[in-house]
Amino acid sequence: MNIKTFHKATDLKDAHTMLQASKDNVLLGGGTWLKMTSRQIENAIDLSALGLEKITETDEEIIIGAMTTLNQYKNHQAIKDIGDGILTAAVSTILGDAFRNIATIGGSIAGRFAFSDVITSLLVFDVTLVFYPEQKMTLETFLSVRKDTGILTEIRIRKEQTRGFFYKVGQTSNDFSTINVAITRTKGKTNIVIGARPAIAARAVSAMAMIEGIPCPDDETITKVSEEAVRSLGFADNHQASKAYRESLAMTYVRRGLKEVYGHDC
Numbered sequence: 001m002n003i004k005t006f007h008k009a010t011d012l013k014d015a016h017t018m019l020q021a022s023k024d025n026v027l028l029g030g031g032t033w034l035k036m037t038s039r040q041i042e043n044a045i046d047l048s049a050l051g052l053e054k055i056t057e058t059d060e061e062i063i064i065g066a067m068t069t070l071n072q073y074k075n076h077q078a079i080k081d082i083g084d085g086i087l088t089a090a091v092s093t094i095l096g097d098a099f100r101n102i103a104t105i106g107g108s109i110a111g112r113f114a115f116s117d118v119i120t121s122l123l124v125f126d127v128t129l130v131f132y133p134e135q136k137m138t139l140e141t142f143l144s145v146r147k148d149t150g151i152l153t154e155i156r157i158r159k160e161q162t163r164g165f166f167y168k169v170g171q172t173s174n175d176f177s178t179i180n181v182a183i184t185r186t187k188g189k190t191n192i193v194i195g196a197r198p199a200i201a202a203r204a205v206s207a208m209a210m211i212e213g214i215p216c217p218d219d220e221t222i223t224k225v226s227e228e229a230v231r232s233l234g235f236a237d238n239h240q241a242s243k244a245y246r247e248s249l250a251m252t253y254v255r256r257g258l259k260e261v262y263g264h265d266c
């Protein structure tokens, strides 16, 4: 990354006007990913003065400002409390405190990184993203659209009584995911998400439908649902792992995750 000019935005309108002015003007989160790229940036737009670095709660939602660092997010009680703490667990796997004090939740989502542990763990919850200019969409919709969505300002997580499971397989403790799996179970619904396949996280919709309404699935059902989750989502080879190895890991961890989220009550 090479930055010509640094622009500290005074409000969202100012930031957006600057963003629209040139394709070489770029929004800065923590800059941790951009720093690794060879981008030539005309104006780096700093969002740090816009009050977007806080987490608030209502009875229904946890509302996270896009400039909240990964460590603020990881250490917040509301994030620890939801889904057996899987959001905290997922972020804890990303390098160390020094890095997480810089990287932001907004940059982690806006980057649409296929290896992302943040996205996989959030996709099993009911998550709405808020953008400037005014636009709202679910995290799942955001991952499927390729168009410019403007400035991500808030991530809203609906509070629910949820059992949760998250697991990341990496070759070393600081490595990117070879595969990551997240599962939640609320009263009526089980969500299964597999990421880093190496494609970006996606919900295993047909597998989720198979287990819906079954209060205590037996071992055979759990195996069939896990097989369907793996069958329905595409896996591929890359430098980290083969397609077959990834499928085998995914099968193992979806099975373990389902046993864990149902095990409490069955």
Ligand SMILES: Cc1cc2nc3c(=O)[nH]c(=O)nc-3n(C[C@H](O)[C@H](O)[C@H](O)COP(=O)(O)OP(=O)(O)OC[C@H]3O[C@@H](n4cnc5c(N)ncnc54)[C@H](O)[C@@H]3O)c2cc1C
Pocket (backbone or CB within 6 Å): 026, 027, 028, 029, 030, 031, 032, 033, 034, 035, 036, 047, 066, 067, 093, 094, 095, 102, 103, 104, 105, 106, 107, 108, 109, 110, 111, 113, 115, 116, 117, 118, 119, 150, 151, 152, 153, 174, 175, 176, 177
């Ligand atoms: C060495 C290394 C290892 C890593 N390992 C992992 C890992 O194991 N698991 C994992 O999940 N992640 C991992 N990451 C990714 C890390 O979490 C990202 O660097 C981080 O998510 C990016 O956050 P940032 O705030 O620094 O974003 P930036 O680098 O500032 O920005 C990333 C992108 O998002 C855009 N952007 C930023 N903020 C906004 C906004 N508010 N609205 C719209 N667009 C915006 C930027 O323009 C840019 O395109 C790793 C990164 C590095 C460098």
